[in-house]
Amino acid sequence: MLGVVSANAQVHKEEPFRPNLNVTIMCPECKDDSNIVEEFASGDMVCGNCGLVLGDRIVDTRSEWRTFANDENGDDPSRVGAAADPLLNGSQLDTVISARDGYSGRAKELSRTQNKNSTSKSERNLIAAYKEIGAMSEAIGLPKVVSDIAKQLYKKIEDSKSLKGKTIQSIIAACIFIACRKANVPRTFKEICALTKVPKNEIGRVYKTIEKLLINDAQATAAASGQNGTNPDAPHAPQAQPQYTPTSSTSPSDLMVRFCNRLKLPVSVQAICVELADRMADAGTLAGRSPISVAAAGIFFVSWLMGKGKSAKDVGEAAGVSEGTVRNAYKVIWAAREQLVDPKWIEPGKGSMVYLPH
Secondary structure (H helix, E strand, O other): OHHHHHHHHHHHHHOOOOOOOOOOOOOOOOOOOOOEEEEOOOOEEEEOOOOOEEEEOOOOOOOOOOOOHHHOOOOOOOOOOOOOOOOOOOOOOOOOOOOOOOOOOOHHHHHHHHHHHHOOHHHHHHHHHHHHHHHHHHHOOOOHHHHHHHHHHHHHHHHHOOOOOOOHHHHHHHHHHHHHHHOOOOOOHHHHHHHHOOOHHHHHHHHHHHHHHHHHHHHHHHHHOOOOOOOOOOOOOOOOOOOOOOOOOOOHHHHHHHHHHHOOOOHHHHHHHHHHHHHHHHHOOOOOOOHHHHHHHHHHHHHHHOOOOOOHHHHHHHHOOOHHHHHHHHHHHHHOHHHHOOOOOOOOOOOOHHHOOO
16 A cells, blocks of 8 residues: 555656646635636726726737628628739739728728829739720630630730730730630630721731740740759759640631530531531541631531531521531532541431432
């Protein structure tokens, strides 16, 4: 028994000293520390038993606001500000004056004056261009990724100052055109021209200039990042940027699905149209024709082949070409029909070459 007690005492003695870091406030009058009240409204710390004030000027650590169910759609009470926008210049740590009227009723005027003084002209131009890119992308139903790519391209061009002689509208049109190709939702020059009201030739010239600028910039970045001979594993070596790949020309198969949707053709017809476009590309049929003409003639051919015939006028309106262009290209496809048509397409009950107009 004595051995057990001495062992416990030995363990107790070997336990290291640990100071008590808990701060306990005790009322000197009633000697009670369990009923200390913090009155944040007055900034006092009071004993709940005898009412003795134990401290003043205490700091209120609670939230600065209260959230109610009806205020969920109100102003955001966050004090940290918005996230930095990589599409704008500067640190973006600006002072913002609320536009809500205060006691003097001049909050809106102060906010408007502050915005004019704090926002630089270049930043205002960027914001206006971004709004226009977003509005144009939404006008023709482009996905948001196209709008984001176009804004990034516009920011690069604006920073490089290489297209000073070009209008903002032509640069925006070319950026949207490149962004559509990058996002695999290509649009033709005619469609971008109708959207932005910029001549097709001007869009083409600006597009080529931007492509050349981006390629040269990617090559310069690759050389600076050590891809041309320096050791990329060296300490503090800059990160290698991805190479910019030039956009390829739009193929007829990329346009056929969209044109078929405008004509309300079934999915089975759309799939055959895409296969026909690939077969024509391999055989060299309609080589040298524009992708729009090839796509329109292919849709006209397949629609009649599968018994869903559409007029040349309707196909031309959906594709944006004339009726004569559709018929002239169709004659070339019809002459090579034996080589282009897959027998699986015209199995019994599916389609027949008899339906094709001569």
